Amino acid sequence: MVGELNYLLGLQIKQCKEGIFISQTKYAQNLVKRFGLEKARYMRTPMSMNQKLTKDEHGKDIDPSLYTSMIGSLLYLTASRPDISFSVGGCARYEATPKESHLKAVKRIIRYVYGTVEYGIWYSKDSNSHLAGNSDADWAVNINDRKSTLGGCFYLGNNLVTWYSKK
Template sequence: MKQYGYEQSNADHTLFLRRRNEKVTLLIIYVYDIIITGNDHVESTRLMSRLNGDFETKNLGELKYFLGIEVARSEEGIFLSQRKYVLDLLSEVGLLECKPADTPIIQNHKLHDSPYQTNVDRDWYQRLVGRLIYLSHTRPDIAYAVSMVSQFMHAPKKDHMDVVVRILQYLKAAPGKSLFFGKHGHLDVEGYSDADWARNVTDRRSTYGYLTLVGGNLVTWRSKKQKVVSISSAEAEFRGVTKGICELLWLKRLMIELGYPPRIGMRLFCDNKAAISISENPVQHD
């Protein structure tokens, strides 16, 4: 790609881009699957012709299906879903006719690692959780529940498997739920962060979560247990804020490389006054 005059992105090393006459052409690759996009149609055609000359390639036309992700377009915007992926997963585990669940996990759950619980097949558990982790790329509604069950991959118990089954029952309720990317007339960047405090009953660590929006569209999200024990809710929330800030800075760097830098300051929202105060006042290091 560099021989073709493309630059490798520093924000995402699988992304290559080339600007020409204020237009941009993008190529992103995963192993041997490639997406080419951009607003320079002449360069896109030239790139596909050069790739055909150097490699054995197949042009599948307009993007409709990529790595299990279905892409649909309309006048309103673009939809991303994994409906077929969900139905295949439910069919594999025999839950196509199961009773749907309203939520992916029980509120105020108390998942923990106990030696007194019944063991389950670890390979089967890891396979199911691994597929749910991939599914969470288009289903932010299951991100928290999947992050919980993924913490017990080393020694899963019956209670952990019950939560995995509940997530699958929740997916049965709406297998085609999708992400929507629409035009809102701006590319403002916003983020939201939150965290619980000492929720894990085993090690008393907190779980943080954040999401980011570009142009009013949800683009990234994460839910993960913190690496250290926070001694206050303010500390747990502040650690979540720092992760959200890192994600915003990464998005800013990527958008600058694409040629669409944020025009106004990026905003990060948090619901903890103490964490906000610490963030706004760098003097409060203690």
């Protein structure tokens, strides 16, 4: 035996008598540094409630490789961060032709991650085997194609076991 599992595929795992905590704190800190936002003011929410992302056909073009790199890094972070799944999924729709407004939204998510690097998922040992699920839809809010975004999560007892956000 090598010992107790502490780190696996970028996931930090802390085991104790009460349960298991899984996070990506180190990865999140490196992500913020990699994109030069460690000196920026952190955000309290990953996305603004008032701003709706659109194709922004008249917006200024940006480097697609930078945008794709940011989105890919954030998508990997959603393995332990369901709080950013919806926002990252919304920004990922514009990878083909990213504009300055899309980059601003992605940077906001990274600034939110900066303020919440210690977030993760807690799996309690004191839980029951009751399976419960929740889902919701925004009913065709997307301005470009009038499609809905669906989201949901499933719990086994008090423990979140899966989540999704899908157009």
